[in-house]
Amino acid sequence: MTDSPSSPRPVVVYGASGYTGRLVCEYLREYGVPFVAAGRSAERLTDSMQSHVAGIETADYEVVEVEHTLEALTELVRGASVVLNTVGPFSKWGPEVVEACLATGAHYTDTTGEQDWLITCDERYGADFAAAGLLLAPGIAQMYTTGEIAAQLCLETPGLDTLDIAVFWGGSPTIASTQTILFNAATSAAHHLQQNQYVPFDPGQGLVPLVVPGQHELALSLPWGGTSHPVWFKRDPRVASCKAQGGVFNAALMHGVPQIVAAALEATQGMDDDERDAALAATAAQVMNQMPPRENPRLNKSLDSVHASGPLGRAHCVIHGNSNYKQTGLLQAYAAYSLLQQPPLRVGFASGCQAFGHRELLGVLRAFGLVAAPVLTVEG
Numbered sequence: 001m002t003d004s005p006s007s008p009r010p011v012v013v014y015g016a017s018g019y020t021g022r023l024v025c026e027y028l029r030e031y032g033v034p035f036v037a038a039g040r041s042a043e044r045l046t047d048s049m050q051s052h053v054a055g056i057e058t059a060d061y062e063v064v065e066v067e068h069t070l071e072a073l074t075e076l077v078r079g080a081s082v083v084l085n086t087v088g089p090f091s092k093w094g095p096e097v098v099e100a101c102l103a104t105g106a107h108y109t110d111t112t113g114e115q116d117w118l119i120t121c122d123e124r125y126g127a128d129f130a131a132a133g134l135l136l137a138p139g140i141a142q143m144y145t146t147g148e149i150a151a152q153l154c155l156e157t158p159g160l161d162t163l164d165i166a167v168f169w170g171g172s173p174t175i176a177s178t179q180t181i182l183f184n185a186a187t188s189a190a191h192h193l194q195q196n197q198y199v200p201f202d203p204g205q206g207l208v209p210l211v212v213p214g215q216h217e218l219a220l221s222l223p224w225g226g227t228s229h230p231v232w233f234k235r236d237p238r239v240a241s242c243k244a245q246g247g248v249f250n251a252a253l254m255h256g257v258p259q260i261v262a263a264a265l266e267a268t269q270g271m272d273d274d275e276r277d278a279a280l281a282a283t284a285a286q287v288m289n290q291m292p293p294r295e296n297p298r299l300n301k302s303l304d305s306v307h308a309s310g311p312l313g314r315a316h317c318v319i320h321g322n323s324n325y326k327q328t329g330l331l332q333a334y335a336a337y338s339l340l341q342q343p344p345l346r347v348g349f350a351s352g353c354q355a356f357g358h359r360e361l362l363g364v365l366r367a368f369g370l371v372a373a374p375v376l377t378v379e380g
Contacts, residue, residue: 008079008080009034009035009036009060009061009062009080010033010034010035010080010081010082010336010340011028011033011034011035011036011080011081011082011083011084011336011340012035012036012038012076012077012080012082012083012084012106013025013028013035013036013037013038013084013086014038014039014066014073014076014083014084014085014086014087014097015038015039015085015086015087016037016038016039016045016048016049016086017037017039017041017044017045017047017048018039018048018086018087019291019292019325020086020111020141020325020328020329020332021037021039021048021086022048022049022052022053022329023325023326023328023329023330024084024086024328024329024332024333025037025049025053025056025059025061025329026053026054026055026056026329026333027329027330027332027333027334028059028061028333028336028337029053029055029056029058029059029061030055030333031333031334031336031337032060033333033336033337033340034059034060034061035059035060035061035336036061036062036063036064036076036080037049037061037062037063037064038063038064038065038066038076039065039066039087040065040066040067040068041065042063042064042065045063045064045065046063049061049063064076068087068093068096069096070096070099070100073096073097073100074099074100074103074104076100077100077101077103077104077106078104079104080104080106081106081107081339081340082106082107082108082109082335082336082339082340083097083100083101083106083107083108083109084109084110084332084333084335084336085097085108085109085110085111086110086111086332088110088111088112088114089112089114089117090110090112090114090117090138091114091116091117091120092277094110094112094117094120094121094138095120097110098121098125098136099125101134101136102125102128102129102132102134105132105134106134107134107135107136107137107339107344108129108134108135108136108137108138109135109137109138109140109332109335109336109352110137110138110139110140111139111140111141111328111332112138112139112141112228113139113141113143113144113224113225113226113227113228114225115190115191115225115226115227115228115230115231117138118138118139118228118231118232119231121136121138121349122231122349125349126348126349127348129347129348129349130347130348130349131348132347133343133347134347134348135339135344135346135347135348135350135355136348136349136350137335137344137349137350137351137352137355138228139228139232139351139352140328140331140332140335140351140352141327141328141331141332142169142302142321142324142325142327142328142331143167143169143224143227143246143324143328144167144227144228144229144351144352145327145331145351145352145353145361146167146302146304146319146321146324146327146365146371147165147166147167147229147244147304147306147319148228148229148232148351148352148353148358149304149319149353149358149361149362149365149374150165150304150305150306150317150318150319150374151163151165151229151233151306151308151317152353152358153306153315153317153358153362153374153376154306154307154308154315154316154317154376155236155238155239155308155315157308157313157315157378158238159310159311159312159313160238160308160309160310160313160314160315161238161239161240161241161309161310162239162240162241162242162308162309162310163229163233163239163241163242163243163244163306163307163308164243164306164307164308164309165227165229165242165243165244165245165304165305165306166210166212166221166244166245166246166303166304166305166306167224167227167244167245167246167302167303167304167305168212168219168221168246168247168248168249168302168303168304169246169248169249169300169301169302169303169324170248170249170250170299170300170301170302171248171292171295171299171300171324171325189201189203189226190203190223190224190225190226191226191230192223192226192230192241192242192243192244193230193233193234193239193240193241193242193243194240194241195240195241196234196240198230198234201223201226205223206258207220207221207222207254207255207258208220208221208222208245209221210245212303212305213303213305213318213375214303214318214320219247219249219251219254220247220251220254220255221245221246221247221254222245222246222247222254222257222258223244223245224244224245224246224247226244227244227246228351229242229244230242230243230244232350232351232354249301295322295323295324295325295326297322297323298322300322300323300324300325301320301321301322302319302320302321302322302323302324302327302371303318303319303320303321304317304318304319304321305317305318305319306318312380313378313379313380314378314379314380315376315377315378315379316376316377317374317375317376317377318374318375319371319372319374319375320371320372320375321365321370321371321372322370322371323370326368326370327365327370327371330364330365330368330370331352331361331364331365334356334361334364335352335355335356338356344356345357362374
């Protein structure tokens with residue numbers, strides 16, 4: 001670790017001690033990007049960097065403890081060019097980070113798929129970021145961006161206006177992801193896009209079996225909060241309808257998710273916001289209270305499948321990959337690496353593909369051995 005106050009580090013990783021934050025830092029090191037590892041506990045941050053980030057001894061970084069207030073975060077971000085935010089639930093903790101970026105002129109990305117948060121970013125902050133020439137890109141992560149790459153490859157064929165997206169991965173949610181699942185279920189509805197309008201999923205539909213390319217067994221899926229895709233494609237004139245579902249390959253774990261969510265919602269009925277949030281955090285800790293092990297590419301596989309259709313044509317794209325959290329860390333680090341060298345393709349509210357190009361992001365994932373070549377089939 002080096003410390004040179006005369007040359008402020010251009011990237012801030014907020015929530016660097018978490019599972020995803022560590023991986024973001026690891027790939028920033030590989031790209032040679034100096035960064036600030038920020039969060040609420042300097043002790044935990046230091047331990048995470050020294051014990052869990054491969055090659056950290058060769059990185060140019062510093063640890064900064066910060067309170068989660070607009071004032072403190074504004075001071076943290078001042079002088080930085082990019083903030084990579086991994087602290088969720090984002091609808092609860094995101095506004096202060098976004099507002100700090102806007103106040104100091106920094107680009108913002110995060111890893112969420114919380115649909116209500118994406119809609120908030122789009123409607124409340126998007127125009128201000130665009131006017132400032134800044135990127136506001138929530139949802140840069142394997143669960144959203146890799147599937148978006150597959151969708152964009154399908155949409156290279158003109159005349160397709162409907163997207164049916166499935167995302168699966170091997171492994172289990174992290175501590176933060178588990179809390180976000182419960183928080184999102186308690187505070188917002190999941191939507192899909194139908195003829196350019198948000199339409200809520202039936203909350204009682206339960207688990208939906210989906211055909212998974214490359215295997216005989218069906219996989220169980222949930223709307224998973226609706227995901228980022230319907231929000232990103234709402235302003236895409238090529239797309240009128242978009243539905244995304246996903247889950248883990250572990251059927252037993254998937255069977256347990258609706259039960260855990262239903263029990264948590266019932267237990268928190270009638271509570272005020274603070275009581276509810278504390279109860280949901282406690283429930284999440286009972287489900288997952290430790291960091292998952294580092295991903296094993298032989299076990300932690302990912303699969304993104306997109307069917308695109310139109311009145312007279314169809315396309316299907318499948319992307320097989322591994323280590324979905326490493327994909328997320330790499331995509332975040334590349335976003336920062338790119339933004340430090342040139343403006344994004346789009347400013348204001350934008351997805352990873354809209355900001356950096358879907359073929360460019362695919363090339364990054366391929367270069368690091370995290371996804372196979374897409375299998376694209378076009379009919380009509």
